[in-house]
Amino acid sequence: MADVYNWQLGRKMEYIYEEHHPRKQISWVYDLNKCIGCHTCSLGCKTTWTSGRGQEYMFWNSVETKPYGYWPLGWDVRLLEVLGVQEWKGDKYNGKTIFEAAGPEKAFLGFLPETEDWAYPNLGEDDLSSPVEKGSHFSLPHIAWMFYFPRTCNHCTYPACLAACPRKAIYKREEDGVVLIDQHRCRGYRECIRACPYKRPMFNTVSKVSEKCIACYPALAEGVQSRCVVNCIGKIRIQGFKNRHDKPDPENPIDFLVHFKKIGLPIYPQFGLEPNLYYIPPIHVPIPYLRQMFGPGAAQAVATYQRMREGKEPEIQAILHLMTSTEYIVTRFLVKGSEVIGYDEKQKEVVRVPVREPIHVRPHYDEKLAVYRHNIT
Numbered sequence: 515m516a517d518v519y520n521w522q523l524g525r526k527m528e529y530i531y532e533e534h535h536p537r538k539q540i541s542w543v544y545d546l547n548k549c550i551g552c553h554t555c556s557l558g559c560k561t562t563w564t565s566g567r568g569q570e571y572m573f574w575n576s577v578e579t580k581p582y583g584y585w586p587l588g589w590d591v592r593l594l595e596v597l598g599v600q601e602w603k604g605d606k607y608n609g610k611t612i613f614e615a616a617g618p619e620k621a622f623l624g625f626l627p628e629t630e631d632w633a634y635p636n637l638g639e640d641d642l643s644s645p646v647e648k649g650s651h652f653s654l655p656h657i658a659w660m661f662y663f664p665r666t667c668n669h670c671t672y673p674a675c676l677a678a679c680p681r682k683a684i685y686k687r688e689e690d691g692v693v694l695i696d697q698h699r700c701r702g703y704r705e706c707i708r709a710c711p712y713k714r715p716m717f718n719t720v721s722k723v724s725e726k727c728i729a730c731y732p733a734l735a736e737g738v739q740s741r742c743v744v745n746c747i748g749k750i751r752i753q754g755f756k757n758r759h760d761k762p763d764p765e766n767p768i769d770f771l772v773h774f775k776k777i778g779l780p781i782y783p784q785f786g787l788e789p790n791l792y793y794i795p796p797i798h799v800p801i802p803y804l805r806q807m808f809g810p811g812a813a814q815a816v817a818t819y820q821r822m823r824e825g826k827e828p829e830i831q832a833i834l835h836l837m838t839s840t841e842y843i844v845t846r847f848l849v850k851g852s853e854v855i856g857y858d859e860k861q862k863e864v865v866r867v868p869v870r871e872p873i874h875v876r877p878h879y880d881e882k883l884a885v886y887r888h889n890i891t
Contacts, residue, residue, distance in 0.1 A: 521759035524606035539691035541756035551662035558745035568720030582638035587631035611786025667727035668789030678709030779808035840865035
């Protein structure tokens, strides 16, 4: 085992390979406050990549309802229970990662789901955290709450699937950090599925090899965002390339949300994989739940989002309006007057949208059409 630095944990940790970083790292930020649970992302991915034999059950992109939704069944709680105490001291994680908790004879702590665990992708959909009592009212955080939680491969900096593969069939691309499985080398041992705490590799029962999200790398090569991002109706997603934690760029939208404003947080950073998919936590959910899920920065992220809603964080608001406003990858943003402009890697303008979405009020009665409108905005 080697010592590598995990910036999400604030310390070095054990990993099977020496520390190495790609030339650039593909990353995403999802705003969970805007996800409407329509599954358009899942269907866009499904019809593009997993419509073949043996892939019938696969959703490389899935959407759960937290706190009671899981796919596969119990993917997070089962590992959290055996991982032990996950203690944070400030921004430093003092507990053990899945690599450090494995013991001397194993490379990782994990489990292999049963076949039946994959059978219920919508388990717990729309279930609230508790019953709604008579006389209940809305407040922040909500008394009874739920939120939609879209998931795909995190294309981690320290992938457990890569560390676990006895065939060395899994690799991380130097040019963009995408994690892929070599279908010719894979022999279907499923150690990658056992190791991944997020359960994103999946086993094809016909071809007898593992498969997973490929970050739509053919589109990536053309500067186009992944299918799940482009298809998002709720405009919750933005995709780009994140710089290293010690060399962030304030004009890069991913860097700005993750490293400068710290509003984009990783999922279960205590697992130790340094995932590169980040979430803006839902502001209506109790902080203790968000903290165990997204780490110690949850309260600050919620407070920052609240300031944005009050008009005190115009740059964050500007980036959120860039989300899914173009199919192209935005690598730099610029707020200019009342507009925000997005540029691609060649510094070409690819999108321009208002920082504040304009509101148009129409007359209740339209004399020209002789009709009454119930929705006038």
